[in-house]
Amino acid sequence: MSTYRQAGVDIEAGDRLVKAIASDVTSTWTDSVVGGFGGFAAGIEIPPGYRRPVLMMSTDGVGTKIEVARRARIMDGLGHDLVAMCVDDLAAVGAKPLAFTDYLATGRIDPTRDERLVGSIARACQIAGCALLGGETAEHPGVMAPEHFDLAGAALGIVERGEEIDGSSIELGDVIIGVASPNLRSNGFSLIRSIFDLGNLSDPFPGEPTRTTGEVLTEPSVIYAPSIQAVITTGHVTGLAHISGGGLPGNAGRPLSGGLSAHIDPSSWRPPNVFAVVQATGGISTAEMFATFNMGIGFVVYARPGAYPEISATLLDHSHPSFVIGEVTRGHSVVAIDGMPTESV
Numbered sequence: 001m002s003t004y005r006q007a008g009v010d011i012e013a014g015d016r017l018v019k020a021i022a023s024d025v026t027s028t029w030t031d032s033v034v035g036g037f038g039g040f041a042a043g044i045e046i047p048p049g050y051r052r053p054v055l056m057m058s059t060d061g062v063g064t065k066i067e068v069a070r071r072a073r074i075m076d077g078l079g080h081d082l083v084a085m086c087v088d089d090l091a092a093v094g095a096k097p098l099a100f101t102d103y104l105a106t107g108r109i110d111p112t113r114d115e116r117l118v119g120s121i122a123r124a125c126q127i128a129g130c131a132l133l134g135g136e137t138a139e140h141p142g143v144m145a146p147e148h149f150d151l152a153g154a155a156l157g158i159v160e161r162g163e164e165i166d167g168s169s170i171e172l173g174d175v176i177i178g179v180a181s182p183n184l185r186s187n188g189f190s191l192i193r194s195i196f197d198l199g200n201l202s203d204p205f206p207g208e209p210t211r212t213t214g215e216v217l218t219e220p221s222v223i224y225a226p227s228i229q230a231v232i233t234t235g236h237v238t239g240l241a242h243i244s245g246g247g248l249p250g251n252a253g254r255p256l257s258g259g260l261s262a263h264i265d266p267s268s269w270r271p272p273n274v275f276a277v278v279q280a281t282g283g284i285s286t287a288e289m290f291a292t293f294n295m296g297i298g299f300v301v302y303a304r305p306g307a308y309p310e311i312s313a314t315l316l317d318h319s320h321p322s323f324v325i326g327e328v329t330r331g332h333s334v335v336a337i338d339g340m341p342t343e344s345v
Contacts, residue, residue, distance in 0.1 A: 013109040020115045024122040028132040035133075042133040044099045044156070052161035056095040060085035061152035065189040065218065070147070072201040072214025075113060078151060079120025080127075080220035081186040085244060086155035087128045088299065091228040092242040094165035095157030097128050102135035102153040107144035109137065117151065127223050130155065165232065167239040167255025167302070170328055174238055174302050176252070176262055177311055178325040179227070181298030182272055183219040187245045188292040192217060195282035206281075207273045216274055224299045227318035231301060234310050239302030243294045250291065252300050253335040261331025265338050269323040271296035287340045297325065 022037050035042035046053050062081045069078055087097040102121050104114060114137060125132040135153075144150075184192070201214030208216060224242070231237060239255035252262050275296065279289050289295060301322075303311055308324055315322045329336070 013111060016111060020111060021118040021122075024115075024119045025132050025134070028122050028125045028130070030131065033131050033133065037134075039134075044131055044133065046158065047098075050158065050160055054095075054159050054161050054164065056090055056093060056157040056159060057154060058086045058089040058157070059152065059154040060089065061150065062186055063189055064193060065184075065186050066150060067193060068189060068196075068198065068201070068214070069218045070149070071198045072212075072218055074214055074218045075116050076120050077218055077220030078117060079122070079124040080223060082121060082151050082153045083124035083128055083155070084221035084223045084225075085186055086153050087130065087157070087223065087225040088228075088242045088244075090155055090157035091225040091299075092165070092240045093159065094163060094232055094237075094240070095159040096229055097130035097155055097157045097225055099131045099133045099156040100125050100128070100153060101133055102151065104135065104137045104149060104151055105140055105144065106137070106149035107140055108146035109139055110147075113149075117149075121153070124223060128225050130157075165237060165240050165255075167257060170239040170255060170260060170302050171304075172260060172328055172330065173305060174328040175305055175308055175324050176264065176326040176328065177301040177303060177308060178269060178297035178323050179224060179299040179301065179315060180269070180321040180323070181222055181243070181294045181296055183221070183274060184217065184278075185221040185244070185294055185298060187247075187294065191282065191284075191292055192278065195278070195284075205274075206277045222298055222320070224320070227315055227320050228299065228301075230314050230318065231311055234307070234314060236303045236307035236311060237301055238304065239300075241300040241302075243298050243300060247290050247293055247295060248297060248300075248337065249335045249340075253333050255302065256328070256333045259330060259332060261329050261334040261336060262326055263329045263336045263338075264326035266290075266295075266325075266340075267338070268325045269296055290337060290340060297323075300325075302328065 032045040205213045205216040243251050
């Protein structure tokens, strides 16, 4: 007689994993969570003070950075990557993250690895200020190799109706503020994997002798949502953009409309060493680098001229350096980066 276990699905291992991660998950809960751990679903109360609350949702995954992390055996930052990709999209429209759910698919449950993964997601949710309400761990034997896995998630956020940040108040002459990203975050890793030898991830990374290649490439994503919420309260923000896949050319212009464009001066900041090493190792053009990676700018804030000192100070309160990287000019939703081809959005 055939059994589910013989087919490759270990229900008992899954049950043990659920028990093991209970404390990590519930550590993100407050009294606003409705339901219990291990139920079919959980909910969260809408915080008080909203007159016309709008619920926003976003979903994303870690992408092929997972394969680099798996080869390097560095798993503890993947939760930051997953949560950041989702909650920072919410932040880009002015929404405050409330709750998060995750989905882990794997060829075979590995209790030690999978508990670390969920723990990292829980820690990232605590940084983002949202509750990890639950998730799903699915075994896919015969479809995924036993040691392979994938991570995806969805975030729920809230904003007062009429207070969404949609870019409609951006005006000609507004400054463009870039919020620093110290690393690759979670984008461009299909290219990364094509140019780095994943068998040598324990080698020192060029220019950073105290860190291995694996440590540099898998450094956790910055989670910007709390700092962006604080910046919004200054009252100076006219537009926001999360710089993820597609880099500045593919994202900085998304809030623009009405005959406006973004003019960006790449000499106004210095990208971290990792980008120079990636470019040199892969023989990648500067235009391709900007179209693929964040190049040291993980978030963009549009604001009125003169607002930068207060916004910069607010970001520094959250340990995020920032730079004035450009201004809003006339055009048709074009991102013009000095020295590179322009891109319309």
